[in-house]
Amino acid sequence: MSVPRSRRAVLAGTLALAGATLAAGDAPVGREPWPGAKVLRGERYVVIGHRIHSGLLADLAARAERARRKVAAVWGPVRPVILFPETDAGAEILAGAGASDGLAAMATADRVIVVPSGYARLSRIGRDVVIAHELTHVATGATRGGRVPTWLSEGFADYVGYSGSGLDVRTVAAELVREVRAGTLPDGLPGPADFAPGAARLPQVYEEAWLACRYIAGRFGERALVRLYGGPPPGGAGTPSRGGDVEAVLGLSPAAFTAGWRDYLRRELG
Numbered sequence: 001m002s003v004p005r006s007r008r009a010v011l012a013g014t015l016a017l018a019g020a021t022l023a024a025g026d027a028p029v030g031r032e033p034w035p036g037a038k039v040l041r042g043e044r045y046v047v048i049g050h051r052i053h054s055g056l057l058a059d060l061a062a063r064a065e066r067a068r069r070k071v072a073a074v075w076g077p078v079r080p081v082i083l084f085p086e087t088d089a090g091a092e093i094l095a096g097a098g099a100s101d102g103l104a105a106m107a108t109a110d111r112v113i114v115v116p117s118g119y120a121r122l123s124r125i126g127r128d129v130v131i132a133h134e135l136t137h138v139a140t141g142a143t144r145g146g147r148v149p150t151w152l153s154e155g156f157a158d159y160v161g162y163s164g165s166g167l168d169v170r171t172v173a174a175e176l177v178r179e180v181r182a183g184t185l186p187d188g189l190p191g192p193a194d195f196a197p198g199a200a201r202l203p204q205v206y207e208e209a210w211l212a213c214r215y216i217a218g219r220f221g222e223r224a225l226v227r228l229y230g231g232p233p234p235g236g237a238g239t240p241s242r243g244g245d246v247e248a249v250l251g252l253s254p255a256a257f258t259a260g261w262r263d264y265l266r267r268e269l270g
């Protein structure tokens, strides 16, 4: 099943703002931010909508449960709280973030916030990927900032987001495929500035990060990827220890890790 071309751009934008949201801190919102909000409460999730059609809210609840299972399978238990405001401006207020242009969802420390216009433009698979991506940020504490390199937090969120999607690697990484087939391989893993909103190669940078995590899971196992991230903590609560040390966890120097990842890109995308 293919994904509409526009989805990647929206997804990339989503990820970028999630990073910006970190700096903005936690949004001071209550559990039910609107009078008369519709609340769908599952055994392990809460979905809250403001003037959202019942069918659309029920659809989001099903996605919340699927995303919860994906995150639990890779990382550990999480209880999604997902807010679906009526307008993009409402989403910005809830997230404590400045601009939601081109985004489909955002994450704060403890909840996922849908951005209505961007979310509406996503395919069904795209919606599942985005919700699971943002929920991964919540579960890992990524929105509290800086504990692991950006390539690892964004790549890991996409790793969980795309798990079980059935999408081919070349479909997900279409922009990077074009570059690699034209003979251009990235020199090194992307840094924080490469993920800034509006950065030139945003889709490719997310694909590079995703493929770095996929490479680690494929070669060393998924548990090694989770260990590299530093978590989850015992009992699944609290903040995990600092992660991102490839030498300690994978037994590879940073240079050897980068070389292995570049070989992997060549093999998978070339």
Ligand SMILES: [Zn+2]
Pocket: 014, 015, 016, 018, 019, 133, 137, 153, 154, 157
């Ligand atoms: Zn992200």
